[in-house]
């Protein structure tokens with residue numbers, strides 16, 4: 001009898017009060033983050049797998065079930081104060097949470113789930129492909145944001161991928177494009193490398209994310225690594241379409257010349273840019289005796305002399321590159337509030353599941 005009652009209650013939707021105002025409904029099994037994003041509440045977040053703490057919030061009342069061990073990313077003080085991870089907490093009762101950094105300005109496009117079809121597949125480098133998905137209707141998003149992609153019946157667990165073109169470019173044909181880098185052992189990114197995916201149905205849920213171009217007049221400093229080029233290309237396309245007058249310095253970190261891609265697109269952007277556009281590709285593993293005449297080393301090595309300290313910084317790519325660059329930028333007098341980034345975290349950053 002008790003277990004039947006328990007089962008019945010665990011299948012009930014729960015209300016989540018956010019900062020005493022927004023009330024969202026969490027469906028059974030849904031995390032606070034999933035429920036909030038589905039209902040257009042822009043809860044701060046990044047990895048969605050319990051690895052970055054961007055989604056931390058304070059549980060004011062009620063109970064949650066935690067999916068992974070939050071002690072890996074929250075401090076003892078935060079745990080004592082009742083902080084939880086919204087992406088790893090499923091409400092067990094009606095709850096109230098306090099979110100310190102609830103984003104209330106900026107783009108507020110309707111979150112939709114659209115069933116699209118992969119219509120083209122192009123190899124950009126040995127481990128990055130571009131896929132284009134035709135949608136039944138336009139999807140509005142801000143450059144820099146991402147969508148959750150899943151392949152119904154094949155890979156049902158969605159993964160985050162950033163839009164690779166500005167909306168003004170993509171909407172002309174109700175299609176969206178993404179750059180997907182193969183992660184060794186990764187389910188979705190490996191599956192997407194093969195052009196047999198053309199014709200597959202894809203669920204596209206979005207837009208999500210708080211990486212978007214803020215209005216400002218300061219120069220821009222952009223840093224991309226690997227498939228992190230996608231949201232930055234999109235962001236720069238939007239800026240040029242809006243006739244920005246801001247100078248930009250754009251570092252693109254790659255291993256070798258073979259890992260550089262979309263260079264012609266970047267050069268096109270540079271020539272259309274109304275102000276100064278300084279593109280600096282930096283190669284970390286290019287053979288010593290090759291014909292490469294550009295910068296060698298890491299993006300962080302190339303910063304000195306190219307950063308004034310006044311820039312607004314936009315970065316996307318692998319977590320180690322972002323972490324190292326944030327440290328270097330701070331040493332170059334860039335305030336953390338001037339830095340916006342999306343780390344491309346994946347399941348390997350998931351802490352242990354709670355038993």
Ligand SMILES: Cc1cc2nc3c(=O)[nH]c(=O)nc-3n(C[C@H](O)[C@H](O)[C@H](O)COP(=O)(O)OP(=O)(O)OC[C@H]3O[C@@H](n4cnc5c(N)ncnc54)[C@H](O)[C@@H]3O)c2cc1C
Nearest residue numbers: 047160161162180181185186187188189227344346347348
């Ligand atoms: C905001 C955001 C935007 C992103 N945008 C992009 C983008 O534009 N382009 C892009 O290429 N990527 C992007 N990513 C990364 C992307 O979402 C995927 O994480 C990535 O493609 C890997 O997915 P996968 O299914 O191939 O790998 P997964 O199957 O999720 O596995 C990833 C790795 O984790 C290991 N692993 C799997 N399960 C576990 C587990 N339980 N515990 C420990 N290790 C595990 C796997 O062996 C593999 O090495 C973004 C991520 C975020 C957070």
Ligand code: FES
Nearest residue numbers: 046048050053087
């Ligand atoms: S989004 Fe929750 S820990 Fe990263």
